[in-house]
Amino acid sequence: MTKKEILFRNIFRNILWTILFCTFFVSSTSVFPQMIDRSATRVQTTLHTGWKQLGTITPKNVSEVDSSPWALGCETLCRDYIDYNLYKEYIVPLGIKKIRLQGGWAKTEQEKGVYNFQWLDDIINDALGRGLEIWLETDYGNSIYEGGGSRDLGAGFPVSETALAAWDQWVEAMATRYKNKVRDWAMWNEPDRHGGVAIADFNIRTAEIIKRIIPDARIAALSLAGNNPKLVETCLNRFAEKGKLDLFHWVVYHGYSKNPDSSYKNVEATKEIVAKIAPHLKLWQGENGCPSEMAHRFAMSGHPWSELTQCKWNARRMLGDLGHDVVSSVFTICDFDHTGREINRKGLLKINNKTSLAKVKMAYYTVQNIVSVFDGTLERQKEYSCTITSDKTITWFAYRNPSGKDILVFWDGNNIPKDENTTFPVSITVENGGFKDPVWCDVVTGRIHEIPDDLKNISEGKMILSKIPVYDAPVFITDREVILKPVSPTK
16 A cells, blocks of 8 residues: 555544544533533532541432422523523433423514514424423513513513504414423513502413413413512402412412522411412412522622522522422523623523533532432421421421431521531431431532431431531431442442
8 A cells, every 4th residue: 555545544534533523422412411520529518527428419310300399490592691502401411300481472473473483492392302391481572562561571561452462362372382282381470560450360361361272281370579478369369359260270479588598488478378269279489599609680689699609599499498388490590691781690500601601500410419309209297206406496397208218308597598618516306207227418519428326316216316417508317228329239
């Protein structure tokens, strides 16, 4: 073979290997997002127990979670603040199956009477192909109609007869298009500036159209920015007055607070109102999240948040909602660039800009940890016999899995999460609990620790644990076999 032939052969071989590598890389990134850390040390903090580490929580993706009390925000695509394609590969590994999307009247109907649903088709079809479920919100206004409002969050309801008729036609077109793909729907986002009667009437108007097209649709009412029990009561009374309570399946509120635990007084008050007027309705916290850095605009601004405090806040919000029997939404999967304002940093993924991801935040892994352990198979133990002895009030909730094993989760919820990890000891006594070999787990890092033998006393169904570390993020105790995969014997 001549030198020239050898040269051409080598060039051809290099080209072939390059093509094969690129093909593999592209196909693998579509399945395994490159920035997700799958190691046991994926989250590092200063939390220190001095106890032996046994392992790390194993994340579960969507296909491994049969049922779940969680939802995930994938909002603002209707206003082009972020691109779904930028983060779509990160949804399934997170483990949350139901995603919240916004319909986007103004994006769909840019010419009167002409609908272009292609942008939403692409997202919904892709999500369904990944095994996800859609929760589709009907908003916002459309400025091509006089009195139609605008596409912004602060847009008011359509007010003119022409705009209202156009709204009805768009909702009907959207329901017809997705009737075999979307069962769960939500009403106009954060309409609180309107009076309760106006909100209720607009909800009825919209829900009736959806129900006419999709009789088995499950519709979430209100979607309130806050959680004002009086406003909820006014709206539910209006539904009842009109005989329309059966249109709805959920009542949705948001209600941000810098200390997530401080919101549950209103949650319990709202639950009482719902139980009195419409006991078939369930509560859904539809949008809550925490920035990973100081924000100057939007909810939760003006506080020096960090990635660590974002983790703690999200964990306390999720497990607080679960403990109050509320469906819980995580806001949001990805930062988004609110054009003309600033980047909203409540995402689990950090962006450089609308077209570039910067990193996977710590909070992504914390949410993974929670979703993987606290799934829809757990049953909350409302009458659980547990005493946590401390000079502080400790928030705690107990659950039992189908095998009869318990999970006891607890944290210090007295203050806004801090950017440090000082723990303090408590004593825990559980009567008649499902514990035989308890271990201690931190949801922020996912680390699982052995509880020293001299700190635990278990006999005849009673468990007494001493000097158990607690801090301002949730930790939980469960049996070793619940959280740790058995190790195969060495051959």
